[in-house]
Amino acid sequence: MIHLQSKTASVIFDTKDQQLSIVYWGAGLGDLAVTEDLSLAATTSVANGNFDTPLVAGVLREHSRGFLGHPTISGHRNGRAWSTKFDLVDHTIAADTLIAELEDKHAQLKLQLTYHLNEYGILRIAAAITNDGSDEYSLNEFNYWLPLPDRATQVMDFTGRWAHERQPQRRDIPYGLSVREGREGRSGFDFTIVELAMGRNTNFQSGEVWGLSMAWSGNSLHLVEKSPNGDISIGAGELLLPGEVVLSAGERHEVPPAVANFSDLGIDGLSHNYYSWIRSRKIHPTNIRPRPVTLNMWEAVYFDHNEAAIREMVDVAAEIGIERVVLDDGWFHARRDDRKGLGDWVIDPAVWPNGLAPLIEYINGKGIEFGLWFEGEMVNPDSDLYRAHPEWILHEGDRIPPFWRHQQVLDLTHPGAFEHVLGQVDAVLSANNIAYIKWDHNRPLVDAGHLGQAAVHNQTLAIYRLFDELKARHPKLEIESCSSGGARIDLGMIEHADRFWTSDNNDALERQTIQRWTGIAIPPEMLGTHIGPTHGHQTGRTTELSFRALNAFFGHAGIEWNITEANAHERKNLAAWISLYKAKRGLLHSGKAIRVEHPDPNAFVYGVVAQDKSEAIFAYAQHTMNASAFPAAAIFPGLDPDSLYRVKAHTEIGKPHYFHVANTPWVEKAEGIVMSGKALATLGVKPPMVAPLNGILISLTRI
Ligand code: DGJ
Numbered sequence: 001m002i003h004l005q006s007k008t009a010s011v012i013f014d015t016k017d018q019q020l021s022i023v024y025w026g027a028g029l030g031d032l033a034v035t036e037d038l039s040l041a042a043t044t045s046v047a048n049g050n051f052d053t054p055l056v057a058g059v060l061r062e063h064s065r066g067f068l069g070h071p072t073i074s075g076h077r078n079g080r081a082w083s084t085k086f087d088l089v090d091h092t093i094a095a096d097t098l099i100a101e102l103e104d105k106h107a108q109l110k111l112q113l114t115y116h117l118n119e120y121g122i123l124r125i126a127a128a129i130t131n132d133g134s135d136e137y138s139l140n141e142f143n144y145w146l147p148l149p150d151r152a153t154q155v156m157d158f159t160g161r162w163a164h165e166r167q168p169q170r171r172d173i174p175y176g177l178s179v180r181e182g183r184e185g186r187s188g189f190d191f192t193i194v195e196l197a198m199g200r201n202t203n204f205q206s207g208e209v210w211g212l213s214m215a216w217s218g219n220s221l222h223l224v225e226k227s228p229n230g231d232i233s234i235g236a237g238e239l240l241l242p243g244e245v246v247l248s249a250g251e252r253h254e255v256p257p258a259v260a261n262f263s264d265l266g267i268d269g270l271s272h273n274y275y276s277w278i279r280s281r282k283i284h285p286t287n288i289r290p291r292p293v294t295l296n297m298w299e300a301v302y303f304d305h306n307e308a309a310i311r312e313m314v315d316v317a318a319e320i321g322i323e324r325v326v327l328d329d330g331w332f333h334a335r336r337d338d339r340k341g342l343g344d345w346v347i348d349p350a351v352w353p354n355g356l357a358p359l360i361e362y363i364n365g366k367g368i369e370f371g372l373w374f375e376g377e378m379v380n381p382d383s384d385l386y387r388a389h390p391e392w393i394l395h396e397g398d399r400i401p402p403f404w405r406h407q408q409v410l411d412l413t414h415p416g417a418f419e420h421v422l423g424q425v426d427a428v429l430s431a432n433n434i435a436y437i438k439w440d441h442n443r444p445l446v447d448a449g450h451l452g453q454a455a456v457h458n459q460t461l462a463i464y465r466l467f468d469e470l471k472a473r474h475p476k477l478e479i480e481s482c483s484s485g486g487a488r489i490d491l492g493m494i495e496h497a498d499r500f501w502t503s504d505n506n507d508a509l510e511r512q513t514i515q516r517w518t519g520i521a522i523p524p525e526m527l528g529t530h531i532g533p534t535h536g537h538q539t540g541r542t543t544e545l546s547f548r549a550l551n552a553f554f555g556h557a558g559i560e561w562n563i564t565e566a567n568a569h570e571r572k573n574l575a576a577w578i579s580l581y582k583a584k585r586g587l588l589h590s591g592k593a594i595r596v597e598h599p600d601p602n603a604f605v606y607g608v609v610a611q612d613k614s615e616a617i618f619a620y621a622q623h624t625m626n627a628s629a630f631p632a633a634a635i636f637p638g639l640d641p642d643s644l645y646r647v648k649a650h651t652e653i654g655k656p657h658y659f660h661v662a663n664t665p666w667v668e669k670a671e672g673i674v675m676s677g678k679a680l681a682t683l684g685v686k687p688p689m690v691a692p693l694n695g696i697l698i699s700l701t702r703i
Contacts, residue, residue, distance in 0.1 A: 003034045004096055008273070009121035009262045013098060014039050014056075018087040019065070020100050020113070021058040025123070025146050026208065027264045044229075057231070059113065060086050060102070061145060069227050070177050070235070073111075073129070075139040081107035108133030120276040123260040124215075131247035139245040143221060143237030144258040148197050148210055152232055155224050157192035158517055163505035163538050165189055165486040166517035173197070175226050181239055182220040185409070185445020185456045186483055187490040194521050195222040196267070197234050204595040205266045205637060212236045213521065215491035216256035217481075218460035241454035256460075259491050267520065271593050275523040278494060279590070285478065285498040286525050286589045292323035292369065293578050294558030296438070296530060299506065299537050301562070303330040303337055305351045309564075311362060316563045318366040320571055321578035324558075325363050326371035326438055331356065333384070339406045342378045343385030345424035360433050371436035371478075372428070376421040377463060378407045378442065385410075385420065392417040394459065396449035404443035412462035413450045422466060429474050438501065439467070441483040460492075467496040480528065489518060499526055499556055506532025506560055507539040508551035509693055512604055512621055515555060516595060524608075525589035529555025531574070533562070543693055545570055546654030549577045550619050550695045553653075554588065554608070557581050577653040584617055584699070591616070592638060599632045603687075607698075609638040613677070614702045616645075620687045621695035635684035636700060639677035645700040647685060648672030656694035664688045667696065674703065 002013040005028055012024040012034060023042050044054050055066045062071060064085040076082040086102040086109070093099075096118065102111040110130040117123045125144045131137040156170040157180055180195065182188045198209040212234045214220040219239035226232045236258045245253055263269030278284060285291065295317045297310065310327070317325055333348050335341030341348075347355050360370045379386050379393060386393075386408075393408040395401055401408065412418050428434070448456050467479055481493050482501035489500040500522065503514045511529065518527055529552040535542050552558070559574070566574060581588075591608035594616075598605040602625060607618030620634045639645060649667040666673045667688050675685075680700065688696060 001034050001036065001038060002091070002093060002098055003029075003031070004098060004115060004117040004123075005029070006096070006117050006119050006121045008264075009117060009123070011115065011117055011123055012038065013115075015088055015091065016056070018089075019056060019058045020060075020088045020091075020102065021056050022147055025210070025260070026149065026262055059145065060084065062086070069225050069231075069233075070143070070223065072143055072145055073139075074141040075137055077133060077135050077137050081109070081133070081137065083107075084109065086111055103132075109137065118277055120280070121262060121273045122277045124257055125260065126257040127255040128252055129247070129255065130252040131249060134249045136249075137247045138243060139240065139247065139253060141221075141237060141240060142255045143223060143235040144212070145233050145235040146210070146212060146260055148232040148234055150230065150232065151199050152197040152208070152210060153200055154198055154202075156196040156198065157222065159192075160189045160486070162189060162484055162487075163503060164510070165503050165514050166193065167513065168517050173224055173226050173232060175228060178224045180222040183239060184487065185219060185448050185459070186441055186488045187217050187220065187493070188444065189484075189487045191220065191487075191490060192222050193490065193518065194261070195224065195234060195236065196270075197224065197232070203266055203597050204268045205597060207266050208264045209262070209267055209270050210234060211261040211270055211521075213259050213491050214238065214256060215259045216460065217463070217488055217490050217492045218256070218456045238457065241456060244454040244457055246453075256492065268592070268594055271520055274521045275593065278523055278526075283495070290585055291525050291556045291589060293321065293581060294324045294326060294371070294528070294530070294556070295322045295563070296326040296328060296558060296560045298328035298373075299533060299560045299562075301330075303335070305330050307352070307359060310359065312564050313562065314363055314366065314368070316566070316571065318368060320563070320575040321582070322368060322559070324369045324371055324436060326373065326436065327356070327359075328373040328438065329375070329440070331372065334382070340380050340382040342375055342380040342407050343383035343410065345374065345376065345421070345428060347428065356432055364433060369435040370433060371438060372432075372434050373438045373440060374425055375440040375442060376425055376466070377410055377412060377459075379410045380407050389416070394445060394448040394450065394455055396447045396452070399447060401447040407443055409443065409445050409448060409459070411450055411455065411459070412466065413455050413458040418462060418466065422469060425470060426473055429470070429477065435476065436478040436480065437470075438480040438482050439497070441488055464492075464496050486514065486518060489522060491521060494522070494526065499528055502527045502529060502555070505538045506530055507536035507541050508532070508543050508548045509541065509623060510539060511551050512623065515551070516604065516606065519593060523589070524555045524593070527555040528558060529553075530558040530560035532560055541693075544654065544657055545573055546651075546656050547621070547694050549573065549653045550621060550697050553577070553581060553697065554606070554619065557585075573652075573654040580650060580653060587615055587617060594618075594636075594638045596635060596637065598634065600627045602627055602692075603631065605634045607636065613638070613640040613643070616700040618698045618700070619695055620698065622687075622690045622692055624692045626689065631687045631689060633684035634687050634698075635682065636680040639680055639700065640702070641676065641678035641681065643677050643702045644674050645677060645680060646672045646674055646703050647680070648699050648701075649688075650697040650699060653697060656688070656696055657691040658688060659691045660689040
């Protein structure tokens with residue numbers, strides 16, 4: 001038996017009969033729990049109408065050993081070596097890492113499996129497969145699988161589309177195989193980010209929950225299987241296109257890693273593990289500096305780049321406390337609309353006759369840093385690049401893939417194309433003071449071939465390499481991963497980018513759901529959350545500034561609105577919001593996320609509690625009309641039950657639209673009220689009656 005354990009999780013492996021199997025994955029069991037008898041305890045009877053001896057699926061789930069479910073590996077050598085039987089030949093355990101070496105002499109394959117359980121309960125799994133034969137081996141599929149206990153009866157995953165990302169779906173686990181496929185060539189709008197399994201009663205604050213994700217920004221598979229024997233397992237892998245991975249003699253293929261996570265403290269407990277791990281990395285943005293409040297000008301100017309108007313906006317930005325201004329799409333060669341220019345990353349003298357330097361100096365002069373938009377993986381046919389190299393697009397045969405936003409995908413696996421993008425982007429970054437780039441990716445990969453072979457895997461590695469090289473050349477550069485909003489947000493990209501554009505939908509009501517569920521795995525400091533215009537450009541909905549501000553507070557906050565249109569009162573509120581954000585971002589970006597199980601389905605209550613419980617900040621957001629005349633009390637779990645807290649409503653960022661004759665008195669008290677942590681978690685406070693699409697920000701400070 002091999003036991004990897006953290007404070008909160010255990011993974012127990014068996015190595016009996018030269019087979020590697022996982023006996024257990026779940027809550028930490030402690031040293032005493034692992035006896036040799038565990039494998040006896042986990043062995044079933046011999047059933048009627050079944051194999052003559054109890055079978056162990058093992059991590060390889062092989063047909064050759066009698067396993068009848070979905071296998072881990074599938075591939076062949078031109079029709080041979082189609083079935084594997086790997087033996088465990090060696091293993092080492094060091095620093096909470098198991099490295100297992102397996103071999104199938106008949107299929108002539110070697111496999112290395114690495115399981116690392118970190119102190120936060122996150123299990124990272126990686127595999128490398130080597131072709132030990134003398135002819136080619138085609139790998140069709142390799143999935144990581146973990147066992148689930150019988151009490152994990154439900155699965156929850158996420159679906160989505162443009163402007164409607166991360167929509168949850170929770171259902172009972174049926175018998176058979178349930179599959180979520182990502183075939184967009186990027187992680188995708190419909191990417192589940194994490195596949196969750198849990199008991200029927202698991203909620204945000206309590207119950208067991210198991211999560212598995214591909215840490216990968218290309219195609220993916222997320223699977224759950226319940227066999228007729230009753231075994232339940234959860235799996236994830238890269239979805240490989242036919243012929244995408246063909247190993248020549250001696251070649252080794254690294255399977256993209258997966259990340260597994262377990263908590264017995266509900267879905268919030270799972271997020272706590274993800275956040276603790278992600279924040280522990282040296283490259284994590286808040287370990288470098290606080291997140292600057294951002295103004296992105298896309299929805300303010302679109303393609304209409306007028307320097308005088310932009311300077312006016314910068315003046316207002318400086319007045320209200322903005323720290324970073326971002327010039328979006330439209331600054332480069334011939335890019336007057338979305339039909340031209342992608343591929344030519346040179347500043348367009350037609351709109352910027354003196355280059356961008358004078359604007360950047362103006363912005364920097366006000367103590368604000370500058371960011372710029374790129375979409376380096378794409379090309380418009382109407383571009384100098386395409387005219388010179390029409391062959392540098394991902395395609396199959398002599399077909400051109402269907403257009404999407406008038407663009408094709410540049411084949412970054414082609415060394416010339418890679419160097420072209422790297423060189424042009426590097427030149428712009430070297431000649432100008434650019435702190436941050438927003439890197440977009442506005443179409444899926446379709447028919448994505450390179451010289452006759454499917455190339456999504458290599459294209460994904462190429463973009464990682466490109467980001468890493470840009471960062472190596474410009475060590476202070478921050479990169480935002482945007483993909484028409486949130487179509488490339490995953491646990492692979494966190495190693496290469498610093499921020500995600502959560503969604504193109506800036507409507508605060510729509511964002512409530514998108515942010516809640518993207519935040520399951522990604523901490524708020526990595527999720528761009530902007531105050532959009534009064535009348536949402538995507539939904540046309542009119543929303544109070546106070547509600548837009550409340551929503552955008554819980555993330556890497558910014559504004560995406562022509563703030564020269566904001567009146568004096570709105571500017572005052574924006575300035576107050578920014579100054580409160582600056583005061584609270586340390587808490588927001590280090591604390592524990594809490595999503596309250598609120599009895600009114602028409603409202604969200606959520607917040608962040610400091611790790612030492614000294615303070616917290618919560619939102620009460622009324623989405624549609626209250627279910628009852630008086631809104632249900634908002635409770636605030638997670639505080640120290642035996643401490644007193646000052647509870648204060650922050651109406652300085654804008655008063656909500658009330659829906660009553662007289663306010664609840666605690667909101668009106670400038671100095672707030674005092675309650676114990678226990679009373680806050682049980683009795684809570686009565687929220688003010690606010691109209692739909694309104695809410696209130698509440699701070700809690702230990703006294
Ligand atoms: C899609 C992005 O998600 C938007 O924020 C914006 O950058 C546009 N592309 C620009 O074309």
